[in-house]
Amino acid sequence: MAAVVRASGTATSELKKKSLVPYLLLAPGLLWLALFFVAPIITLVGTATKTPGAGIGEFIQTYRWANYWDALTGASAQFGRSFLYAFIATLLALAIAYPLAYGIAFKSGKYKNILLVLVVAPFFCSFILRTIAWKQILGQNGPVYRTLLDLHLISSTTHLTASVPAVIIGLAYNFLPFMTLPLYGSLERIDPRVLEASGDLYANAFTTFRKVTVPLSMPGVVAGTLLTFIPAAGDYVNAEILGNPSTKMIGNVINAQFLNTQDYPTAAALSFILMIAISIMVMIYVRKAGTEELV
Amino acid sequence: MKTATRWFSRNLIRIYMVLGFSYLFVPVLYTFIFSFNDYVKSNLVWRGFTWNNWKQPCGVLDVCPALGNSIKIGLLATFIATILGTLIAFALGRYAFKGRAVTNTLIFLPMASPELVLGASLLTIFLNLGMNLGFWTIVIAHVMFCISFVVVTVKARIASLDPRLEQAAMDLYADERETFRRVTFPLVAPGIAGAALLAFSLSFDDFIITNFNSGTTITFPLYVYTHAERGLPAQANVIGSAMFFLALIIVVLGQVVSKKRKVGA
Amino acid sequence: MPDASTSAKGDLKLVNLTKSFGEFKAVDDLTLTIPEGSFFALLGPSGCGKTTTLRMIAGLEDPTSGKISIGSTDITDKRPYQRPVNTVFQNYALFPHLTIFENIAFGLRRRGIKDVKAQVDKVLNLVELPHLADRKPTQLSGGQQQRIAVARAIVNRPALLLLDEPLGALDLKLRRQMQIELKWIQTEVGLTFVHVTHDQEEAMTMADTIAVMNEGRIEQMGTPAELYDNPKTAFVANFLGQSNLIQGSIVDSDGDYHVVDLHGQKVKVLKSRTHSKTSSVLYAIRPEKLRIDTDGHIRPGNVFKGGHIVDVSYIGVSTQYQVEMPWGQEIMVFEQNDDGIPPLDKGDEVTLTFEPAFAFALDGSQDATAGSEVNPEEE
Numbered sequence: 001m002a003a004v005v006r007a008s009g010t011a012t013s014e015l016k017k018k019s020l021v022p023y024l025l026l027a028p029g030l031l032w033l034a035l036f037f038v039a040p041i042i043t044l045v046g047t048a049t050k051t052p053g054a055g056i057g058e059f060i061q062t063y064r065w066a067n068y069w070d071a072l073t074g075a076s077a078q079f080g081r082s083f084l085y086a087f088i089a090t091l092l093a094l095a096i097a098y099p100l101a102y103g104i105a106f107k108s109g110k111y112k113n114i115l116l117v118l119v120v121a122p123f124f125c126s127f128i129l130r131t132i133a134w135k136q137i138l139g140q141n142g143p144v145y146r147t148l149l150d151l152h153l154i155s156s157t158t159h160l161t162a163s164v165p166a167v168i169i170g171l172a173y174n175f176l177p178f179m180t181l182p183l184y185g186s187l188e189r190i191d192p193r194v195l196e197a198s199g200d201l202y203a204n205a206f207t208t209f210r211k212v213t214v215p216l217s218m219p220g221v222v223a224g225t226l227l228t229f230i231p232a233a234g235d236y237v238n239a240e241i242l243g244n245p246s247t248k249m250i251g252n253v254i255n256a257q258f259l260n261t262q263d264y265p266t267a268a269a270l271s272f273i274l275m276i277a278i279s280i281m282v283m284i285y286v287r288k289a290g291t292e293e294l295v
Numbered sequence: 296m297k298t299a300t301r302w303f304s305r306n307l308i309r310i311y312m313v314l315g316f317s318y319l320f321v322p323v324l325y326t327f328i329f330s331f332n333d334y335v336k337s338n339l340v341w342r343g344f345t346w347n348n349w350k351q352p353c354g355v356l357d358v359c360p361a362l363g364n365s366i367k368i369g370l371l372a373t374f375i376a377t378i379l380g381t382l383i384a385f386a387l388g389r390y391a392f393k394g395r396a397v398t399n400t401l402i403f404l405p406m407a408s409p410e411l412v413l414g415a416s417l418l419t420i421f422l423n424l425g426m427n428l429g430f431w432t433i434v435i436a437h438v439m440f441c442i443s444f445v446v447v448t449v450k451a452r453i454a455s456l457d458p459r460l461e462q463a464a465m466d467l468y469a470d471e472r473e474t475f476r477r478v479t480f481p482l483v484a485p486g487i488a489g490a491a492l493l494a495f496s497l498s499f500d501d502f503i504i505t506n507f508n509s510g511t512t513i514t515f516p517l518y519v520y521t522h523a524e525r526g527l528p529a530q531a532n533v534i535g536s537a538m539f540f541l542a543l544i545i546v547v548l549g550q551v552v553s554k555k556r557k558v559g560a
Numbered sequence: 561m562p563d564a565s566t567s568a569k570g571d572l573k574l575v576n577l578t579k580s581f582g583e584f585k586a587v588d589d590l591t592l593t594i595p596e597g598s599f600f601a602l603l604g605p606s607g608c609g610k611t612t613t614l615r616m617i618a619g620l621e622d623p624t625s626g627k628i629s630i631g632s633t634d635i636t637d638k639r640p641y642q643r644p645v646n647t648v649f650q651n652y653a654l655f656p657h658l659t660i661f662e663n664i665a666f667g668l669r670r671r672g673i674k675d676v677k678a679q680v681d682k683v684l685n686l687v688e689l690p691h692l693a694d695r696k697p698t699q700l701s702g703g704q705q706q707r708i709a710v711a712r713a714i715v716n717r718p719a720l721l722l723l724d725e726p727l728g729a730l731d732l733k734l735r736r737q738m739q740i741e742l743k744w745i746q747t748e749v750g751l752t753f754v755h756v757t758h759d760q761e762e763a764m765t766m767a768d769t770i771a772v773m774n775e776g777r778i779e780q781m782g783t784p785a786e787l788y789d790n791p792k793t794a795f796v797a798n799f800l801g802q803s804n805l806i807q808g809s810i811v812d813s814d815g816d817y818h819v820v821d822l823h824g825q826k827v828k829v830l831k832s833r834t835h836s837k838t839s840s841v842l843y844a845i846r847p848e849k850l851r852i853d854t855d856g857h858i859r860p861g862n863v864f865k866g867g868h869i870v871d872v873s874y875i876g877v878s879t880q881y882q883v884e885m886p887w888g889q890e891i892m893v894f895e896q897n898d899d900g901i902p903p904l905d906k907g908d909e910v911t912l913t914f915e916p917a918f919a920f921a922l923d924g925s926q927d928a929t930a931g932s933e934v935n936p937e938e939e
Binding site for chain 1: 307
């Protein structure tokens with residue numbers, strides 16, 4: 001946003017003023033978002049305060065705000081788990097993606113574009129298919145399990161799938177491109193001369209990395225961690241496919257209550273709480289990280 | 296000593312990159328390999344190589360109709376979202392108007408909300424309105440979450456456009472309409488194409504939001520998910536792999552074309 | 561397009577032109593006439609309002625008040641595409657998606673001209689790049705892009721060609737070559753060129769008339785020689801070349817000359833070269849007009865006594881000295897290395913002499929450093 005205004009510099013006439021045109025351009029898209037994003041969220045808030053009616057799946061608006069509290073206390077374990085898993089998965093993804101992005105930005109020469117395409121490429125092979133692939137790779141019949149068993153590194157009673165690490169590895173895997181691309185974006189913008197200057201000013205490679213590279217790549221770190229944490233916290237596919245009943249995340253609960261038990265008020269309350277909780281965390285994080293430009 | 300450290304640090308990054316890309320591609324490779332599996336009921340254990348699955352990708356019940364739905368929904372949602380999003384991007388990139396902050400927030404929020412919340416809240420309103428879930432509710436949902444990504448992509452392209460190019464066109468006797476037609480649009484077009492590709496891949500691969508709003512309509516990700524329990528046919532692997540290679544070819548071709556354009560004849 | 565474009569011909573007139581950005585006045589009540597067919601330069605430091613002036617002439621910026629006309633046609637409220645004016649943009653702004661041919665043909669096509677091919681070929685020959693017609697702009701070198709940008713503008717034969725720092729992106733050697741070439745093209749096509757630059761050498765090489773701008777106003781206007789030889793303000797004296805400005809006061813008159821007292825030493829300056837309404841003056845002399853005389857050989861004319869050298873820089877064609885005067889001020893002296901005598905040393909006691917006719921005197925109430933500290937790097 002700010003960039004656009006800045007780009008036109010002193011030329012304020014560049015942005016045409018007092019015209020109806022921008023509103024006409026905005027209208028259809030924003031109307032769509034108002035109808036199918038804003039209105040649904042508001043409806044969600046209302047649905048959450050309904051109580052069961054006569055038939056199954058029928059609910060009457062009674063403004064029972066305590067529903068929120070009940071929903072929260074009823075699923076506090078899953079909430080905690082969601083944020084914990086998402087947090088660890090985000091750190092894991094950051095640890096994997098940072099060197100990857102760094103390598104693409106500074107060490108890949110003319111292969112830069114190809115490597116960038118490769119980062120996004122797995123997206124094109126269905127997300128569910130890939131998660132199932134992980135399940136089979138790590139599963140009892142899969143190559144990883146077999147090898148570890150043959151090497152006597154694990155016993156036959158150990159499971160690689162249906163476990164907490166499997167869920168977290170799956171989450172980190174799924175959102176890795178979301179982490180890598182913004183990191184690459186901010187690393188790529190660093191002028192290599194700045195790094196040379198740091199070396200010239202008696203910083204060794206590690207100090208240069210810590211004092212120059214990392215601070216300059218912070219916008220990418222913030223964007224990447226948000227793009228990973230937010231969907232990871234709301235995900236339930238990984239927990240469903242790679243987990244077991246004790247790894248259920250809040251997404252599994254909301255999903256089940258919407259689609260199986262049809263307890264819409266509780267599901268709506270949980271969804272809204274999830275959204276608010278994530279928004280608050282994001283706000284605190286962004287303020288601490290001191291980055292304003294997100295879009 | 297110094298050169299040894301430097302050599303090590305340089306290659307450390309390379310080794311790390313190889314490991315990172317392996318992590319990214321192992322499941323894709325696995326999916327690809329098992330698309331050739333001569334499976335019986337479930338595609339879990341390797342039973343030998345066969346071309347059959349690739350020769351008959353529609354050989355299993357429901358898989359191709361699901362794929363067809365995904366493609367139809369993807370194209371439709373991409374078409375609508377690209378138009379709506381591009382219009383917003385031009386408003387944001389080219390005009391000063393009141394309500395810019397609100398607009399930006401409205402664009403940002405869907406991207407910052409968990410898919411689950413988007414899907415669940417849409418389902419709530421569809422239920423309240425008594426709408427029949429199915430093809431069209433999926434399209435509505437997909438357009439909704441694709442718009443923001445289109446806006447961000449196209450807006451970035453507009454922002455990177457040198458304002459002097461449009462000024463030069465005006466200076467060379469092109470009025471506003473001609474300037475848009477001859478200079479602005481051709482220069483923003485690659486961004487719009489990229490946004491459309493992104494929207495299609497988001498729509499095609501979406502599971503969570505679709506799952507909430509699909510009713511009895513089955514898309515390809517839904518098919519894969521529901522059949523995962525009972526054993527997935529290798530045809531799913533065939534389609535997944537084929538889509539992967541197809542997308543890769545499109546992206547590479549796009550890059551080659553844009554490079555050629557830049558370089559000229 | 562509407563062909564008001566080719567009909568308007570004549571002098572460019574700016575009348576009371578003002579552009580404000582909020583409180584800041586980028587261009588302040590500018591009145592100026594640029595004669596048809598001339599090569600005119602607007603010279604000034606970054607932020608002096610020269611680019612804003614150019615953009616207002618092009619129609620890319622709306623004036624806050626004032627009037628712009630070409631000949632008898634008022635173009636103040638015309639859109640950029642309705643003006644008989646074309647611009648060579650800074651960094652050229654060639655359309656990256658079009659070939660060189662189509663870039664040049666752009667304006668002709670918009671105006672619905674028939675023999676596009678012939679005209680484009682002609683102008684490509686003029687800039688000596690006919691073989692590049694089918695290339696894309698990114699395949700061209702900086703110098704080639706620059707020439708294509710000129711070709712794209714002059715092919716339209718505008719009443720006025722505007723050049724916005726056209727050579728800023730080129731390296732020194734190429735810039736020199738392009739200066740000569742641009743001057744040649746201007747004589748060849750006979751159009752009015754208005755050239756904006758912060759580079760005084762560039763302005764002096766090419767322009768017939770230079771207007772030196774500072775803080776939204778014109779400080780002084782004239783031919784390069786007039787501006788250099790007889791500056792009327794401290795800003796012009798310092799911005800165009802270098803000057804020694806010494807605070808003093810007029811104490812007497814001697815025929816065509818004023819006698820000026822500079823910290824106890826008496827020197828002369830022509831009355832016609834004195835631009836002060838009061839007796840308080842900044843007495844000015846260019847460094848290359850000063851001669852260094854060691855004891856015994858004092859040449860006639862004005863004399864500064866009691867200096868000693870504090871710094872010597874040998875730069876080949878000349879040697880530059882900093883000479884500290886008894887009143888503490890350091891005076892710059894450029895000596896041609898044409899006499900085979902080795903440069904003087906630091907600490908040497910010297911006397912400076914010069915022809916009185918070379919000196920000039922400015923209003924003493926000005927800041928003596930105005931225009932000397934400006935960073936010539938633009939944007």
